[in-house]
Amino acid sequence: xxxxxxxxxxxxxxxxxxxxxxxxxxxxxxxxxxxxxxxxxxxxxxxxxxxxxxxxxxxxxxxxxxxxxxxxxxxxxxxxxxxxxxxxxxxxxxxxxxxxxxxxxxxxxxxxxxxxxxxxxxxxxxxxxxxxxxxxxxxxxxxxxxxxxxxxxxxxxxxxxxxxxxxxxxxxxxxxxxxxxxxxxxxxxxxxxxxxxxxxxxxxxxxxxxxxxxxxxxxxxxxxxxxxxxxxxxxxxxxxxxxxxxxxxxxxxxxxxxxxxxxxxxxxxxxxxxxxxxxxxxxxxxxxxxxxxxxxxxxxxxxxxxxxxxxxxxxxxxxxxxxxxxxxxxxxxxxxxxxxxxxxxxxxxxx
Numbered sequence: 001x002x003x004x005x006x007x008x009x010x011x012x013x014x015x016x017x018x019x020x021x022x023x024x025x026x027x028x029x030x031x032x033x034x035x036x037x038x039x040x041x042x043x044x045x046x047x048x049x050x051x052x053x054x055x056x057x058x059x060x061x062x063x064x065x066x067x068x069x070x071x072x073x074x075x076x077x078x079x080x081x082x083x084x085x086x087x088x089x090x091x092x093x094x095x096x097x098x099x100x101x102x103x104x105x106x107x108x109x110x111x112x113x114x115x116x117x118x119x120x121x122x123x124x125x126x127x128x129x130x131x132x133x134x135x136x137x138x139x140x141x142x143x144x145x146x147x148x149x150x151x152x153x154x155x156x157x158x159x160x161x162x163x164x165x166x167x168x169x170x171x172x173x174x175x176x177x178x179x180x181x182x183x184x185x186x187x188x189x190x191x192x193x194x195x196x197x198x199x200x201x202x203x204x205x206x207x208x209x210x211x212x213x214x215x216x217x218x219x220x221x222x223x224x225x226x227x228x229x230x231x232x233x234x235x236x237x238x239x240x241x242x243x244x245x246x247x248x249x250x251x252x253x254x255x256x257x258x259x260x261x262x263x264x265x266x267x268x269x270x271x272x273x274x275x276x277x278x279x280x281x282x283x284x285x286x287x288x289x290x291x292x293x294x295x296x297x298x299x300x301x302x303x304x305x306x307x308x309x310x311x312x313x314x315x316x317x318x319x320x321x322x323x324x325x326x327x328x329x330x331x332x333x334x335x336x337x338x339x340x341x342x343x344x345x346x347x348x349x350x351x
Contacts, residue, residue: 024144027350028121028180029114029343030136031107032165033153033298035128036097040086046079052128057164060227082301089304100126102298103153105331110339119351121145127165134172141180148180149346151339153297155194156237157187158223185346189237190244193341197334198294199248205326206252206290213290213324215255215281218242219307220295222260222269235270241294261311262302278311282318289315292326297335299328 037048053059053074059066091101107124114120121143125136140148152165166184173179188194206212220238228235239258246253261274274291281289291311293303308325315323329335 025146026119026121026144027147027149027347028123028137028140028143028145029110029149029151029347030133030140030169031103031110031122031124031151031153031339032133032169033099033103033124033126034161034300035126036099036300037083037086037129039095040083040090042079042083045083045086046075048129049078049082050075055128055160055164057167058160060224085301085305088309089301097300098304099298099300102328102330106153106298106336106339109331109336110343113336113340114343117351120347127168133165133168134175137169137172137176137180141176141178146180147350148182149185149343149350150182151185151343154295155187155191155297156189156220156234156241156295157232158227158234159232160223160227162187183346183350185342187237188338188342189241191338191342194338195241195244195248197329197338198245198292200334201329201332202245202249202290202292202326203252205324209322209324211288211322213255213288213322214286215257215289216252217257217259217274217277217289217291218245219259219261219274219291219293219311221302222263222273225268225270228270238295245294261306274307275311275314278314278320279318282315282320285319287319287321289320289322290324290326293328296328298330303328 035048035052037044039045050070053070056063059070061069086097089098090096091098094101103124103126107122111122114122121140123136123140125131125133127133137148148169150165150169152162154161154165157163169182169184173182202216218238218241223232223234238260242256242258246256249256257272257277259272259274259277260270263269263273278289278291291307293307296303303325312323312325329338
């Protein structure tokens with residue numbers, strides 16, 4: 001991957017550069033993950049949370065009411081709390097969040113795998129924070145990309161994640177006179193390459209322990225139940241992933257159960273809740289527990305802090321003895337194989 005300039009606003013005029021004299025026929029592949037603050041201090045986290053929690057795809061509450069709650073309550077209290085959590089998992093060597101480190105590595109490894117193809121240019125962006133989607137579309141156009149494959153890094157579809165990424169892409173395209181042709185990678189909840197990579201990562205991780213779990217939880221990011229009631233397919237796709245993974249694991253799969261984490265506010269969210277399930281398992285006498293997070297393409301605050309730290313503490317406090325968190329696919333060989341498989345599939349007809 002080429003080095004990028006510092007994050008900046010989108011300049012639609014500069015995006016014309018790659019189109020001068022006609023398109024060069026290159027294809028831009030843009031990997032997009034959720035986002036990250038630029039630092040762990042109050043104001044960095046506040047800026048990130050404000051952008052994230054102002055997204056109408058994420059929060060569907062009455063806008064006037066939510067504006068008051070967000071600006072008077074949430075953005076006053078939560079930045080300090082979230083900043084402390086980010087500090088517990090922060091990549092101090094690079095001074096950035098693990099999500100940015102891993103997403104960059106994913107982009108670089110995908111780019112290296114596609115390096116033999118002169119028609120493909122790979123880049124990465126964040127839906128919230130930097131590098132922004134608009135800035136990376138600008139960079140790809142400047143390199144002569146007249147076609148764009150956008151890859152929202154969410155295996156299961158939700159309007160609050162996948163659709164939000166696509167919204168931001170098309171918001172950027174609205175400002176471009178010479179727009180690239182666009183494709184988006186669809187969700188892949190039961191893709192056999194993805195499921196095989198997950199199953200292998202679980203087997204490999206457990207093989208390195210001197211104990212075996214009595215139960216394994218597949219924990220997915222939560223979603224308000226009302227979103228699913230309105231037609232969001234997220235819960236069904238999480239169940240599809242879990243069932244496919246259960247089958248791929250064979251006898252080990254009988255230990256696998258689905259839960260949802262990271263709920264926020266007083267509204268009912270998808271159940272069963274991960275933290276409540278962890279507590280109940282420990283109280284019921286389960287001593288050995290493993291958790292995997294199939295809905296995350298890269299480890300982040302919600303996996304490294306909420307699962308690997310908070311839920312481990314809950315389990316041990318209520319009688320559990322052995323706990324392990326199984327990392328996301330990240331930029332592992334299996335993880336990159338999944339990304340390349342899906343990219344190659346979606347590029348058919350363009351190459």
